[in-house]
Structures are given as structure tokens and as C-alpha cells.
Amino acid sequence: MKLCKTINEIRQAVKTARSNGQTIGFVPTMGALHVGHETLIKQAAGQCGFVVVSIFVNPTQFEPGSDYNAYPRTLDADMELCKRAGASAVFAPSASEMYPQEVITWVNVERLTDGLCGQYRPGHFKGVTTVCDKLFNIVLPDKAYFGQKDAQQLAVIKRMVADLNMPLEIIGCTTVREESGLAMSSRNKYLTDAEKKEAALIYASLQLCEVLFEAGETDTKTLIAEMRKLLANGSNIKVQYIEIVDTQNLQPLDKIAGSALVVIAAHLGKARLIDNITI
Amino acid sequence: MKLCKTINEIRQAVKTARSNGQTIGFVPTMGALHVGHETLIKQAAGQCGFVVVSIFVNPTQFEPGSDYNAYPRTLDADMELCKRAGASAVFAPSASEMYPQEVITWVNVERLTDGLCGQYRPGHFKGVTTVCDKLFNIVLPDKAYFGQKDAQQLAVIKRMVADLNMPLEIIGCTTVREESGLAMSSRNKYLTDAEKKEAALIYASLQLCEVLFEAGETDTKTLIAEMRKLLANGSNIKVQYIEIVDTQNLQPLDKIAGSALVVIAAHLGKARLIDNITI
Numbered sequence: 046m047k048l049c050k051t052i053n054e055i056r057q058a059v060k061t062a063r064s065n066g067q068t069i070g071f072v073p074t075m076g077a078l079h080v081g082h083e084t085l086i087k088q089a090a091g092q093c094g095f096v097v098v099s100i101f102v103n104p105t106q107f108e109p110g111s112d113y114n115a116y117p118r119t120l121d122a123d124m125e126l127c128k129r130a131g132a133s134a135v136f137a138p139s140a141s142e143m144y145p146q147e148v149i150t151w152v153n154v155e156r157l158t159d160g161l162c163g164q165y166r167p168g169h170f171k172g173v174t175t176v177c178d179k180l181f182n183i184v185l186p187d188k189a190y191f192g193q194k195d196a197q198q199l200a201v202i203k204r205m206v207a208d209l210n211m212p213l214e215i216i217g218c219t220t221v222r223e224e225s226g227l228a229m230s231s232r233n234k235y236l237t238d239a240e241k242k243e244a245a246l247i248y249a250s251l252q253l254c255e256v257l258f259e260a261g262e263t264d265t266k267t268l269i270a271e272m273r274k275l276l277a278n279g280s281n282i283k284v285q286y287i288e289i290v291d292t293q294n295l296q297p298l299d300k301i302a303g304s305a306l307v308v309i310a311a312h313l314g315k316a317r318l319i320d321n322i323t324i
Numbered sequence: 325m326k327l328c329k330t331i332n333e334i335r336q337a338v339k340t341a342r343s344n345g346q347t348i349g350f351v352p353t354m355g356a357l358h359v360g361h362e363t364l365i366k367q368a369a370g371q372c373g374f375v376v377v378s379i380f381v382n383p384t385q386f387e388p389g390s391d392y393n394a395y396p397r398t399l400d401a402d403m404e405l406c407k408r409a410g411a412s413a414v415f416a417p418s419a420s421e422m423y424p425q426e427v428i429t430w431v432n433v434e435r436l437t438d439g440l441c442g443q444y445r446p447g448h449f450k451g452v453t454t455v456c457d458k459l460f461n462i463v464l465p466d467k468a469y470f471g472q473k474d475a476q477q478l479a480v481i482k483r484m485v486a487d488l489n490m491p492l493e494i495i496g497c498t499t500v501r502e503e504s505g506l507a508m509s510s511r512n513k514y515l516t517d518a519e520k521k522e523a524a525l526i527y528a529s530l531q532l533c534e535v536l537f538e539a540g541e542t543d544t545k546t547l548i549a550e551m552r553k554l555l556a557n558g559s560n561i562k563v564q565y566i567e568i569v570d571t572q573n574l575q576p577l578d579k580i581a582g583s584a585l586v587v588i589a590a591h592l593g594k595a596r597l598i599d600n601i602t603i
């Protein structure tokens with residue numbers, strides 16, 4: 046497995062692979078890799094002959110005052126995981142390699158980014174879409190793999206790719222969970238053991254929502270109220286939002302007809318955690 | 325020469341050319357082709373084995389109330405010109421092929437688009453950069469050719485390509501002029517013969533600026549005042565702006581040290597004309 050620090054190096058590696066007839070898979074990450082990422086990489090390796098994992102803590106997607114500096118950076122362990130999972134190359138550029146001059150070009154997906162996390166993280170999705178556009182232009186993958194855990198991000202990236210006719214396929218992958226049900230996240234590293242136990246209530250509340258829905262409850266206000274009641278058992282959980290939205294346009298629903306996306310964001314200790322299920 | 329109306333068709337044509345080892349050149353246009361475009365296409369054909377010309381009157385770059393409906397559409401004549409100039413394929417999609425759903429993703433280059441034409445055509449450059457991004461993703465060219473006549477557009481596109489790491493080279497081509505000096509433009513079709521004669525004063529004013537600069541005048545206020553005096557001889561010319569700006573960041577200069585871009589926009593009859601020179 047190759048480690049590329051510059052844009053030229055990774056372009057050259059991809060070019061060689063493509064000239065050998067290999068399909069290019071791409072898993073963009075911010076490092077601090079966990080079993081969730083490993084699953085993405087394995088899925089990519091199963092479908093593509095050459096898999097690139099990018100590891101880049103992208104400054105432009107952290108809103109002011111958030112955890113850019115504190116974000117865990119664990120390149121050596123990440124490299125081990127990538128190798129084990131079947132990656133062909135890791136692209137780990139510096140910030141100055143990615144942003145040699147002031148950023149004045151932005152790719153922005155409107156509306157889909159207004160609600161949910163977008164309203165609490167101003168500028169976040171603009172940073173995500175712009176860096177993904179850059180990474181796609183550098184790696185030129187056939188398929189790129191994103192976790193379902195970041196449901197809004199996945200919807201936004203899919204829409205960007207469609208609207209801008211980007212020549213690649215976006216593949217959303219099932220959220221990987223700890224035994225407790227807690228969704229795998231690099232930010233789980235911020236949690237104490239006690240907080241980790243409480244964090245399991247987040248997925249439990251999503252499961253409760255599904256059970257009530259399956260039993261016939263379609264009123265979203267009622268469902269959300271029941272979820273909040275359950276979460277109140279976690280004395281340190283501060284719910285930021287719980288919403289039940291359309292799976293395509295992410296607009297809030299009053300009643301569920303067909304399917305819906307149930308999304309939750311909560312602060313717990315030093316971490317901001319998000320999770321979701323489609324019901 | 326092939327005419328492709330759909331994204332799939334042009335992608336297939338380009339794919340075949342690339343698998344034959346050909347370099348892909350691209351000339352994006354809005355049709356109503358003239359000798360200026362012909363020169364771009366010929367230059368592309370001289371440097372690339374496979375040249376795609378796109379003909380698409382892009383609705384999103386026309387500000388409300390401007391000439392989208394009136395813009396000349398002359399596909400048959402355009403096809404003749406493309407063939408003659410050495411194009412390999414014409415990509416002429418419908419608006420619904422390019423925009424099958426509401427556009428909510430925009431590529432925007434900030435600051436460079438604030439001044440000059442940007443301040444008089446709100447949303448124009450955002451429409452241009454977004455459609456160029458789409459076209460680049462569809463055609464996947466190695467080189468794309470733009471006229472120097474649209475100097476701000478050229479600077480904006482170059483910056484977008486650099487900021488987003490797009491894998492292509494942008495080539496700016498010298499403005500082609502009529503014998504009178506009038507820059508070739510599809511919008512010249514809006515001019516009466518009498519107006520065309522007056523329009524020659526626009527380039528004359530740019531030449532005057534260059535002569536005065538070569539003679540030692542570096543104060544931009546003085547230079548612009550002299551240009552305005554000359555243009556006052558055209559009783560139907562309504563100057564929108566004359567500016568002397570930095571060639572890279574397009575910021576207005578007080579004094580010229582080294583080189584500068586002299587830019588002018590003026591209304592004449594039904595046309596809005598722009599022109600520029602680098603001195």
C-alpha cells in the first residue's frame with residue numbers, strides 16, 4: 046500500500062492503476078479510522094481493483110470555535126487499518142497542499158443544507174461539498190463510499206454529484222455500531238466510559254421510534270416526544286435536534302406515509318453525536 | 325463530425341476517442357458562432373486529436389430581464405462552421421437535458437466576480453461557473469479554450485479550475501476583431517450598420533489608452549478620462565464602466581506598475597458590448 050502526500054503522487058498512482066484496467070474506488074475520511082471506515086474500505090475493495098483512502102482533516106468544514114484542533118489525528122494506526130482493510134493507496138495531504146492559496150471558490154448545495162445539522166453548523170456543508178469536489182477531481186474515482194451515519198452529508202453529496210454531472214457513483218454504506226448500538230464515530234474518542242454507556246440511549250431512541258411506527262404510530266410529533274422521554278434517562282445527553290424528515294428532500298414530515306428518515310443530534314460530554322435510521 | 329444531443333452520447337464519443345489515445349479539446353459556446361469561435365476551434369484542433377464544441381444557451385447565466393429569449397440561435401450555420409474549423413463533435417443539449425431538476429447546487433468564485441461585469445449582472449458568473457463545471461464533468465477534456473474578450477470570465481474560470489483541482493488546462497485565446505477593430509461577439513448581430521461603425525470607437529479607446537500608457541501616463545484616472553472623451557464622439561454609446569485593474573485579482577489600480585487589464589462595457593442600441601486589452 047502506497048502513502049501519497051502530494052496531489053501529483055496520488056494522480057500518478059491512480060493513472061497507473063487505470064491504465065492497468067482497474068476500477069478506482071475512493072473512501073474520503075478525516076482519519077481517526079474505526080471499524081465503520083474499515084467496513085467502507087472493505088466494501089470498496091470488494092468492488093474496485095484500486096482503492097484510495099484519503100485522510101485529511103479539512104479545516105474549511107469546521108465552523109469557528111469547533112473541534113478542528115482537538116480532532117484526533119492518528120496516521121500510523123490509520124495506515125495499519127487501511128492496509129488490513131485492502132486499500133491500495135492512502136492520500137494524506139497537508140492543508141497547504143490542498144489549499145495553496147485562499148479559498149474563494151465554493152461548491153454549495155442549497156436547501157438540503159439549511160436544516161438538520163446545517164442550521165447548527167454554519168458553513169459546514171459548504172466546506173464538505175467543496176473538499177469532496179476537490180478530492181473527486183484529484184482521485185477521479187469510479188465509485189466513492191460514504192457512511193449512512195452522516196445521512197444529511199450523504200444526501201447532499203449525492204445531489205451535488207447529480208447536479209454537477211460528476212462522473213462517479215456515490216455509494217452509501219450501512220452504519221456500523223458498537224455492541225451497545227452506539228454508531229461508530231471518530232468523535233466517540235471524546236467520550237468517557239460512563240458517557241459511552243449513556244450514548245447507547247441515542248440508538249435506543251431510534252429503535253423505539255421504529256417499534257412505535259411499526260405498531261401504527263405515524264404522527265411525527267408523538268414519535269419525537271416518545272424519543273425525548275427515553276433520552277431524558279441519560280442525564281448528560283443534551284439533545285440538539287430530533288427530526289423525522291423526507292428521505293429525499295430532508296423536509297420535516299407531519300405524518301409518515303411510506304418511509305422516513307429519523308435523525309438525531311446530541312451533545313454528550315465533549316462530543317457531538319449524530320445518528321439516524323430509515324423507517 | 326458527430327452531433328450529440330444527450331449527455332450519454334457525448335460521453336460515449338469522448339470515451340471512444342480517449343481509448344484511441346486522442347487528446348480531448350473543448351470549446352464551450354452559446355452558439356451563434358462567428359470568426360472568434362472559429363479561431364478557438366481551429367486552435368483546439370491544432371492541439372488536440374478530438375475537439376468537442378458545446379452549443380448551449382445556458383439559462384442560468386442570464387440575469388432576469390436580459391436577452392435569454394432574444395439570444396440568437398443558429399444551429400445549422402453553427403454546425404457548418406464547426407465542421408469547417410475541424411471540430412470532431414458538437415454537443416448541443418436541451419435545457420432539460422442539462423437541468424433535469426431544479427438547480428440547487430452552485431459553484432461560485434467569490435471576489436473575482438464582485439466587480440466589473442459582476443456588479444451589473446447579478447448571478448451571471450455563478451451561472452457560468454456552474455455550467456462550465458457541469459460541461460467539464462460531462463466532456464472531461466484535457467484542454468478547454470476560452471476567448472480573451474471575456475477577460476473576467478477567463479480569470480474566474482482559471483481560478484475555479486485551480487481552486488477545485490479540476491484535471492484540465494484552460495487556454496485563453498486572443499480576441500478576434502473585425503476590420504474596424506470591433507471585437508467579434510454573437511451580440512454584434514443586434515447592431516445596425518450605423519451602430520457597428522460607432523462600436524469601433526470602443527476598441528479605439530482601448531488603443532488610445534495603450535498609446536498614452538506607452539508614452540508614460542500611468543495614472544488610471546487620467547487614462548480613463550481620455551478614453552471617455554474619445555467615446556463621447558459616439559452619440560449612441562452608453563458607457564457602463566471603464567476600469568483599469570490588476571490582471572490577476574481584477575482589483576482597480578490607481579497607478580499602473582508593470583501590466584494592467586483595461587476593461588470596458590458599453591450599451592449600444594440593443595447590444596451590451598465588452599472589450600479589453602492588457603497593457
